[in-house]
Amino acid sequence: MAEALRIGIAGLGTVGASVARVLSEKAAELTRQCGREIVVAAVSARDRSRNRGVDLGGAKWFDDPAELARNADIDVFVELIGGDDGPAHNCVKAALEAGRHVVTANKALLARHGIALAEIAERKGVLLNYEAAVAGGIPVIKTMREAMAGNSVSRVFGILNGTCNYILTRMEAEGLSFDACLKDAQRLGYAEADPTFDIEGHDTAHKLAILTSLAFGCKISADDIYMEGISNISQADVRAAGELGYRIKLLGVAQATESGIEQRVHPTMVPTASVIAQVHGVTNAVAIETDILGELLLSGPGAGGNATASAVVGDIADIAKSRPGFQHGPVFGRPARELKPYKRARMRSHEGGYFIRLTVHDRVGVFAAVAKRMADNEISLESIVQHAAEPEAGTAKTVILVTHETTEAAVRKAVDGITKDGHLTDKPQVIRIERAD
Amino acid sequence: MAEALRIGIAGLGTVGASVARVLSEKAAELTRQCGREIVVAAVSARDRSRNRGVDLGGAKWFDDPAELARNADIDVFVELIGGDDGPAHNCVKAALEAGRHVVTANKALLARHGIALAEIAERKGVLLNYEAAVAGGIPVIKTMREAMAGNSVSRVFGILNGTCNYILTRMEAEGLSFDACLKDAQRLGYAEADPTFDIEGHDTAHKLAILTSLAFGCKISADDIYMEGISNISQADVRAAGELGYRIKLLGVAQATESGIEQRVHPTMVPTASVIAQVHGVTNAVAIETDILGELLLSGPGAGGNATASAVVGDIADIAKSRPGFQHGPVFGRPARELKPYKRARMRSHEGGYFIRLTVHDRVGVFAAVAKRMADNEISLESIVQHAAEPEAGTAKTVILVTHETTEAAVRKAVDGITKDGHLTDKPQVIRIERAD
Numbered sequence: 002m003a004e005a006l007r008i009g010i011a012g013l014g015t016v017g018a019s020v021a022r023v024l025s026e027k028a029a030e031l032t033r034q035c036g037r038e039i040v041v042a043a044v045s046a047r048d049r050s051r052n053r054g055v056d057l058g059g060a061k062w063f064d065d066p067a068e069l070a071r072n073a074d075i076d077v078f079v080e081l082i083g084g085d086d087g088p089a090h091n092c093v094k095a096a097l098e099a100g101r102h103v104v105t106a107n108k109a110l111l112a113r114h115g116i117a118l119a120e121i122a123e124r125k126g127v128l129l130n131y132e133a134a135v136a137g138g139i140p141v142i143k144t145m146r147e148a149m150a151g152n153s154v155s156r157v158f159g160i161l162n163g164t165c166n167y168i169l170t171r172m173e174a175e176g177l178s179f180d181a182c183l184k185d186a187q188r189l190g191y192a193e194a195d196p197t198f199d200i201e202g203h204d205t206a207h208k209l210a211i212l213t214s215l216a217f218g219c220k221i222s223a224d225d226i227y228m229e230g231i232s233n234i235s236q237a238d239v240r241a242a243g244e245l246g247y248r249i250k251l252l253g254v255a256q257a258t259e260s261g262i263e264q265r266v267h268p269t270m271v272p273t274a275s276v277i278a279q280v281h282g283v284t285n286a287v288a289i290e291t292d293i294l295g296e297l298l299l300s301g302p303g304a305g306g307n308a309t310a311s312a313v314v315g316d317i318a319d320i321a322k323s324r325p326g327f328q329h330g331p332v333f334g335r336p337a338r339e340l341k342p343y344k345r346a347r348m349r350s351h352e353g354g355y356f357i358r359l360t361v362h363d364r365v366g367v368f369a370a371v372a373k374r375m376a377d378n379e380i381s382l383e384s385i386v387q388h389a390a391e392p393e394a395g396t397a398k399t400v401i402l403v404t405h406e407t408t409e410a411a412v413r414k415a416v417d418g419i420t421k422d423g424h425l426t427d428k429p430q431v432i433r434i435e436r437a438d
Numbered sequence: 439m440a441e442a443l444r445i446g447i448a449g450l451g452t453v454g455a456s457v458a459r460v461l462s463e464k465a466a467e468l469t470r471q472c473g474r475e476i477v478v479a480a481v482s483a484r485d486r487s488r489n490r491g492v493d494l495g496g497a498k499w500f501d502d503p504a505e506l507a508r509n510a511d512i513d514v515f516v517e518l519i520g521g522d523d524g525p526a527h528n529c530v531k532a533a534l535e536a537g538r539h540v541v542t543a544n545k546a547l548l549a550r551h552g553i554a555l556a557e558i559a560e561r562k563g564v565l566l567n568y569e570a571a572v573a574g575g576i577p578v579i580k581t582m583r584e585a586m587a588g589n590s591v592s593r594v595f596g597i598l599n600g601t602c603n604y605i606l607t608r609m610e611a612e613g614l615s616f617d618a619c620l621k622d623a624q625r626l627g628y629a630e631a632d633p634t635f636d637i638e639g640h641d642t643a644h645k646l647a648i649l650t651s652l653a654f655g656c657k658i659s660a661d662d663i664y665m666e667g668i669s670n671i672s673q674a675d676v677r678a679a680g681e682l683g684y685r686i687k688l689l690g691v692a693q694a695t696e697s698g699i700e701q702r703v704h705p706t707m708v709p710t711a712s713v714i715a716q717v718h719g720v721t722n723a724v725a726i727e728t729d730i731l732g733e734l735l736l737s738g739p740g741a742g743g744n745a746t747a748s749a750v751v752g753d754i755a756d757i758a759k760s761r762p763g764f765q766h767g768p769v770f771g772r773p774a775r776e777l778k779p780y781k782r783a784r785m786r787s788h789e790g791g792y793f794i795r796l797t798v799h800d801r802v803g804v805f806a807a808v809a810k811r812m813a814d815n816e817i818s819l820e821s822i823v824q825h826a827a828e829p830e831a832g833t834a835k836t837v838i839l840v841t842h843e844t845t846e847a848a849v850r851k852a853v854d855g856i857t858k859d860g861h862l863t864d865k866p867q868v869i870r871i872e873r874a875d
Binding site: 023033035132138139140275276294300301302305308311314317322334335336339438 | 460461464467468470471472473569575576577580581584585586587588589590711712713715716717718728730731732733734735736737738739742744745747748749751752754755756759767768771772773776875
């Protein structure tokens with residue numbers, strides 16, 4: 002049998018402790034699967050004394066994770082510190098430069114420094130594995146990087162944030178407000194005390210940026226993402242969506258268009274009968290559309306210590322099955338130095354259907370004015386629903402429009418026009434509709 | 439750059455021609471992804487003169503696939519001949535013995551000879567890749583063999599046959615009979631002229647047998663599968679399922695139980711709101727439940743030239759990324775010689791909920807007699823629905839029972855009892871209910 006693979010784990014929070022536990026509890030099985038032992042040779046964390054439910058007595062302790070990263074007695078550096086800069090970045094860079102394989106679950110780090118790190122890994126002939134960085138336990142990186150070789154991707158989209166999906170699921174199932182669901186999510190540990198990063202779409206954007214690179218062979222560009230969160234989704238939207246045969250999900254979508262690659266994160270209406278609409282609670286899902294394979298959908302747990310640990314252990318096992326001298330496939334599917342620059346599609350050119358909810362004064366001529374603004378911008382309507390005035394709205398009425406395929410620019414122009422006409426009593430709501438099977 | 443990887447393709451039907459076309463059209467992209475060229479160096483098929491829409495002029499022609507398999511000028515033998523014995527088996531064996539990597543889409547071959555072939559591959563240090571053999575383009579083999587390292591699987595189940603799912607989907611959507619849907623499937627090329635292999639569950643069973651080995655680390659045992667097809671599913675079943683919140687799917691299910699491993703293929707009621715219930719038409723899906731990751735679901739195209747070719751090309755690319763001297767992970771996840779013998783669970787001990795549809799004489803006391811037989815066998819009922827007599831049934835009535843968790847043995851005993859009581863005007867229908875999220 003080959004020599005044991007020596008692992009160094011930096012960061013022993015929920016995920017790090019789970020990884021150590023799985024490697025210990027499943028040691029015999031992993032040895033059988035990989036043809037060699039996997040040994041946790043060294044660890045680093047902030048608090049040495051904390052009980053993590055796993056015996057790490059055999060591992061060398063490092064107070065400084067950077068020292069662990071450069072240590073010659075490990076083969077693989079497992080980065081579970083988190084954060085896009087500072088220690089995590091320094092450690093991963095140092096480990097790669099020192100010729101160590103790296104496994105990381107750090108989406109923020111990859112979204113910002115992924116390509117530069119991939120260049121180091123490829124130059125040094127080591128692996129940089131990051132399955133856990135996108136959609137937790139779902140093997141989407143492996144699928145896109147390996148299984149889809151030769152496929153040209155046209156669109157990749159998914160539910161990539163469990164917090165948002167949990168909130169939207171409960172809003173629909175229980176008729177609760179966004180605020181009430183957020184508070185519950187915080188109480189249950191599904192949302193942070195400061196939930197901005199999740200609910201405004203930043204977390205989804207980081208993950209989407211990584212998928213975009215894998216899908217389209219371009220550099221990662223996390224700052225070029227159109228982003229809208231879910232905090233302005235109301236019960237009125239959720240109910241109207243349901244009546245029209247849709248469900249609201251926060252999606253990350255990357256799509257090839259004639260003018261470049263669209264990257265967008267926003268609340269989206271998906272058909273209630275589609276597979277992705279059945280993805281409830283903290284579960285994640287990713288759909289990938291290609292020219293050869295067709296459409297593939299993967300769904301599963303997107304977060305949590307164990308699910309994330311499963312992906313990290315899978316990445317470690319892949320390294321254990323390889324041997325020194327083996328030349329690996331590129332980190333982002335194509336060699337990092339050959340990745341094209343990211344070319345951003347203009348959001349105003351986005352094409353699709355739109356859901357528009359307007360709260361209007363209950364007076365003569367409003368309907369006609371709304372319809373005229375739509376027609377003037379050549380927007381064809383699939384349906385118009387006028388809702389009875391809601392008690393709290395006084396004399397206001399709700400008008401819901403669903404458009405056929407049109408452009409973002411046309412919709413914005415029409416809605417701006419209606420706003421200027423002075424018919425609205427509240428700000429208009431616009432939600433994009435996404436085609437999904 | 440490393441030397442080109444030389445491929446020999448045996449079998450140039452729909453899939454073989456697609457593979458050759460993809461390798462040719464995506465040559466530049468594949469070279470970039472794999473770090474070396476992939477060249478179709480040799481081919482073998484029955485008819486040399488047929489136009490396959492791809493230029494194979496550069497490839498050496500072999501009339502005898504076995505000669506191709508042993509040819510020293512290829513690195514990878516791609517078997518797309520089909521059939522569990524005869525040429526396919528001889529060729530794959532010869533190729534492995536000659537130290538060639540093998541890629542195959544042949545589920546029947548693997549279901550029968552997979553373990554013996556894996557032993558040869560592992561002894562020779564070559565890869566035997568077979569992603570296309572189960573669920574077409576869905577990367578379920580890669581997921582179970584690589585991504586789930588260290589996970590213990592408790593259940594794997596899926597829609598593994600597109601023909602059956604197409605028929606069941608149309609029966610529900612259009613209210614058509616099984617026979618009418620089958621005829622249409624045959625006309626559209628989704629079903630063979632002799633559809634037995636698909637509709638009676640044999641095809642699903644072959645695929646399930648392979649998944650069982652990957653899931654539970656046991657030998658493949660395709661003959662130890664409880665099997666029921668969909669030919670006796672009626673509109674009455676489909677309608678009743680819908681009314682009760684279920685949808686009927688032909689599932690292959692492998693599950694760890696106390697008495698061994700259950701392998702079963704049968705029509706199954708799954709909750710209408712579950713993800714797997716939204717898998718329509720010829721699409722396939724596989725759900726895997728494990729201790730660490732939790733539940734993962736993959737859905738996508740299960741057949742068709744291009745989707746199958748995508749999986750074959752992915753397998754070839756994995757080999758292209760490896761280098762001579764590299765020692766690979768085992769073919770079925772664990773070393774073939776260490777796989778446990780398959781221990782079959784007795785079907786009579788299967789536990790779950792049941793749907794029972796009885797057509798009974800419309801007379802006093804029938805209901806009481808049915809209820810008593812259930813109670814005598816300690817079967818607790820979730821619901822009983824008595825349907826109005828159907829016009830064609832004369833004086834007969836339909837009674838539908840949905841049971842709570844019980845055993846197969848108890849249900850069979852109860853139904854046998856009811857049959858003996860003489861209350862039935864037609865044979866009873868029993869459909870198992872499968873838990874699914």
